[in-house]
Amino acid sequence: MGIEDCLGDFQIPEYLHYMDSAATSLIPEPVIAAMNEYDRQYRASVGRGMHRLARVATQRYQDAHDKVGSFIGGKGGTTVFTRNATEAINMVAAGFDWKPGDRIVTTVVEHHSNLLPWLRLRQKGVEVVVIQPGEVGVFDLETFKEAITAGTKLVAVSHASNVLGTVQPVREIADICKAQGAYFLVDGAQSVPHFPVDVRHIGCDFLCFSGHKMLGPTGTGILWMRDEIISPLILGGGTVEDVTTEGCTLTSGYRRFEGGTPNISGAIGLAQAVKYLESLGMGSVLRHEQRLTDRLLSGLAEIENVTVYGPEDVKNRIGVVSFTIDKIHPHEIAYLLDERTAILVRSGDHCCIPLMKHLGLENGTVRASLYLYNTLEEIDLLIETVEEIASTV
Template sequence: MKLKDCIADFQISRYLHYMDNAATSLVPEPVIAAMNEYDRQYRANVGRGMHRLTRVATQKYQDAHDLVSNFIGGKEGTTVFTKNTTEAINMVAAGLDWQSGDRIVTTIFEHHSNLLPWLRLRQKGVELVVIRPDEAGIFDIEEFEEAITANTKLVAVSHASNVLGTVQPMREIADICKTQGAYFLVDGAQSVPHFPVDARRIGCDFLCFSGHKMLGPTGTGVLWMRDSLISPLILGGGTVEDVTTEFYSLTGGYQRFEGGTPNISGAIGLGQAVKYLENLGMDAIFRHEQELTERLLKGLPDIENITIYGPQDMKNRIGIVSFTIDRIHPHEIAYLLDERAAILVRSGDHCCIPLMKSLGLQNGTVRASFYMYNTQEEVDLLLETIEEIARIV
């Protein structure tokens, strides 16, 4: 399928200009159909019985795990389904054996989901080191070399910033972690949906991302682990091999970490979303988004009273552009974009309050974020409408 042909699969995009993909993506018709098929034709629990419906459901659920594993180059690791990136990261934070004096290294770029779990570990005597970028939002790899020491237990970094769109040098950071014996967690919520990501090539120990940002349903996410390094967060049905009143033994694979009845239709939908992305081609999706982003970045500086945040060139960035208009609140800008041109963007702090404070932004930014169904005509409409709004000042 060609990118231009996929637009018909997204019903909302026919009458709105949706540019809030960093928050959540739209869902194509084949994904909706796959979820409906489960509920209508073979709805049953998984791994719990031998009747025909449960056998079909169990196989489809397993297939979804395999599809996701292959999509991220993680076939040799363990792919656990979660509710979202937030739950995946919290499972690592709760599941590792922390000792007083352990060190965690992260960055000021992080979404709250990749910061708050580590802040809470200070209660156990864990030290948290936060690395800050330069004014353009670029990190110096030497900063990581200095911060990641022999007593660093974990390094947790977003592959791409959900505010500035900056892509971080994952392989270089992974090499430092390996030298120092630290685990490496990658928040891939903004990278996995938009360009090819291979967990093994990156060299990370944990890769966390959300299904709802990559054409899948809400309530779906992934924790990929190189090895089963953590203790399960939840114990219960499906997680054990044997139980007595005195002890229990856990099963292996992803089942060890997925206690209770999972989001079966959601998992099947996520598997279908992966197939949809693969059919379009991740390289093609990335190139398309790059073209849209470059068009926006070239047009915004021509508008008076505009400030763009993050790198303004196309090197190491994804299709996220944050900006402000002098003396107009970001929420008002977002409201006017919707009212005047049916353009839907995000405004506020984007769950990155420490980053906003470091940028001196009390009210946050306006953020436009693209996906495969956005068009150059929509970017032009966005620029025209922003220029109209900027004249209000």
């Protein structure tokens, strides 16, 4: 299936120009159908019964883990379903036995979800180092080499920024971590949906991402682990091999970390979303978004009173473009885009308040985030409308 063939699988683009995929992507009909099939034809709990529906549901749930794990090259590790990337990151933060003096390195570019869990560990005496980026949000590797010392226990970095669109050199950072004996967590919420990601190539220990940003349902996320080195966040049904009144013996694999009845239809839907992306080809998704992003960056650069943030080269960014218009609040710009031409974008701090303070942006930015269902015609409409709004300054 080609990119141009997919629009028929989405209803919202028939009457709106949706450019807020960095928050939540749209969901195609085949994904909805897969979830409905579970609820209508074989709804049952997984791993808890021998009747025919339980057997089918359990197998499909297992298949979903295998499909999503394979999508990121993670067959050799453990793929755990979570509610979202936020929960996945918090599971890692809560799963280590932290000691006073342990050291964590992260960055000011992070989404709150990959910053707040680490900052909270300061209450346990953990040292948290937050490093600063260069002018367009790209880090000099020397900065990481200086920050990641021999005493560093974990490094947590976003693969791609949800504000600036910048793609960070995670493979090179992984090499630094390995040399210093530090674990490496990559927040892939903005990378996995948009270009090929392979944990074998990166060399990370943890990869966290969300299903709802990659054509899947809300309430789905992934924690991939190279090794099962953290303690489970939740204990309960499904996580154990044996239980006595004195304690329990935990099971292995993803079940160890998925206490209670999971979001079964969501997992099946996420696996279908992965199949959908694979049918398009992640290389094709990347090239399509680069064409859109290049057109948008070029168009906005020519408009007076408009400032664009992040790198100019589309080879070093995803289809996330943040901008401001002089003397107009970002919320007002987003409202006008919606009212005038039904263009839906995000405005504000994008859950990155420290980054906004670092950039000196008290009110945040307007963010257009693009995906496979957006078109060049929509980009031209956005540029034209922004120009009209900017002309009123």
